[in-house]
Amino acid sequence: MDVDVSTDPASTALSADNIGISFEATDLTDPRWDPDAGNLDEVLAKLGSPGLRFGGNQLDRGMFWTSSGEQPPAGRVAVTPEDLNRVARTVEKVDASVTLGIPLGDYDPERGADMVAHAKQAFGPHLLAVSIGNEPNGFTADHREGLKIRDTAEWDEDAYLTQVEAYRTAIEQRVGDDVSLVGPGAAEGSWMTAFLDAGFDETVALSQHWYATYECTSDVVPGRGPEWENLVNPLAHDSAERLLSIGLDKATAADIPLWVEETGPTSCPGTNDTSRTHASALWTVDYVLHAAEMGVERMNMHSMLGACKGGAPMSVVCSAEGTGEDGDGEVLTQPNFQGLRLAEIGVGGTFHDVAVSGSDAYAYAVRTEGSYIVTIVNNADAAQYGSREVTVTVPEGFTAERAAQIHAPSNAAQSETGYRELAEFADSGSGVKTAEDGRLVIDIAPSTATTIEFVHA
Known part of the structure; x- marks a missing residue:
């Protein structure tokens, strides 16, 4: 060989922002973001100065922002200014950059603007941009319980942009016009086009989401089901190039960068045949470097602070104690985390x-x-x-x-x-x-x- x-x-580079992790918005409440309360800061430091992103499905379906001590609705997790300040201590310690999702599921522009104001104060220059909602193209999805939060007849790209405009107005009235925006955080090209065509002045990047395996009931190899063989098959490499090229072409035409704010080896819930495999580590090295070589300027591997036992299969970290989404104790690294470590060597x-x-x-x-x-x-x-x-x-x-x-x-x-x-x-x-x-x-x-x-x- x-x-x-x-x-x-070439005209592309590998930056610290290409080595990043995405967390569910409800992970903002985890006490282990305090450097004195656990080892999360030490784990993140192994990636240099990583990019951090907070969003995921829980942003619009499970999180409730309050700065006034309100009780969250049933089934929601309250996120407060104290939570942001605690996260900021680790952000400052590892010199991370942050993109933060603002909930759109429960339409409330003023509440969203309040969260932006507190995030700006907590993260300071580490806050790169905010994103209004997460995967708005999936608000009408009903293939899993709890996903659907908009009626199909009333929700499309135009309805989304109307609500984003209301949030933009509320944010500007609250904190001024110096908060940057990234969006739409979607996988579908039509939503990316609509977001760019809206021409929001504060937009600093186009955001795209992509997962290597997503046909959760398929065991076909080669294919797009969650089988470890599919991660090291050329189909995964070639599909990444084809799909990311869609976002890159749109971003280039708009003269802004492409950020892949949520991505990973699989989008399927629960433990599956890709979980904790070495194939996921090999895929991670290739995917991160391939995307950066193509021109992607920021990438965040979607993860969670839930338990290693029964937790999300794509996560690069997990907790030694607990089950499922409820994690506690020491934060452990997974095989794909080691892939990120290897890719980080070439940063700069x-x-x-x-x-x-x-x-x-x-x-x-x-x-x-x-x-x-x-x-x-x-x-x-x-x-x-x-x-x-x-x-x-x-x-x-x-x-x-x-x-x-x-x-x-x-x-x-x-x-x-x-x-x-x-x-x-x-x-x-x-x-x-x-x-x-x-x-x-x-x-x-x-x-x-x-x-x-x-x-x-």
């Missing part, structure tokens, strides 16, 4: 084109100050295949010195993803056959993603 890195830079770099010969593999390269960072995702399954010899060629003057890797016994392995920190190649056992100016020959194991640092001589 050959990996050839071009000398010519500009992409260079890469030519790859060989199957079941993808490669990416970024140029940072003084180095090339090359990542090779080897989707060949360790349960069936052995190592492959890879020749990596980079521009002259750079020599391979260090590497990091995620690995597991197989792509199907659950909760067995290991992470090897960036370190110099060992004298033996590293797989290196030749390391010379502009060229590395190395045996790379199957079921791995490997990041190699080529340093300027």
Whole structure:
């Protein structure tokens, strides 16, 4: 297998905002956002200065904002200024950027404006933008109990924009016109077009949502059902490129960036065959780097602070104690979190084109100050295949010195993803056959993603 890195830079880059996590809005109430109350801040710090986003289905269906101590309606979780201030302590500690959803499910522009005012005060310059509602295209969905919050006959793109306009007016009256807006937070192109055509002056980005597997009752391989094999099948890689290109084309035409504010390996609820698999980690590395190389400027992997036992299958973190959505205790990382860690190594770099010969593999390269960072995702399954010899060629003057890797016994392995920190190649056992100016020959194991640092001589 050959990996050839071009000398010519692309027009895209990998930033800290590409390494992000999305949480349900009700997670804002979790006491562990206080750095003194748990290890959540330490976990997030492993991703550098990640992007954080709060939204999800609970934003419009389960959350109730109040700054006056009101009791929430039955079945709702009250979020208060104290909650935002607690989250802000971790945000400040890890230097995270924040996008915040404002509830639209219960139409109340003044209440929404009040939340924006308190968010602006709590997060300060860390608050990039607010989003009014989450996935408005799904407000009429009824395939799961509790999803439907608008009548089909009364809800479409125009009705959504009318309500957004009322929120915009209330926000401007409350805090002025310096709060940025991102939207519509939808997967459907017509909703993205309508949002852009509205021409809201404070819009700083177009937001798109996408999940790799979403046909929750399907077990077809290759396909879009929640089977681990589908995450490492070329269909997932190619589908991401096709769907994200829709948002990128629209954003480019509007001269604004595309943010993928909610995404992940599966949108299906409950534990499924993608849960905690090494395949989800390999998919994460490839997807994050692929999207950033295409031009996506911000990405947030949807997650929750619920329990590892019975919690959301796509989440990059979960809680050691509890069951389902009720999590407590130590925050643990999942295999796809290790994929984010590996992708983060190249933050700050500009992409260079890469030519790859060989199957079941993808490669990416970024140029940072003084180095090339090359990542090779080897989707060949360790349960069936052995190592492959890879020749990596980079521009002259750079020599391979260090590497990091995620690995597991197989792509199907659950909760067995290991992470090897960036370190110099060992004298033996590293797989290196030749390391010379502009060229590395190395045996790379199957079921791995490997990041190699080529340093300027």
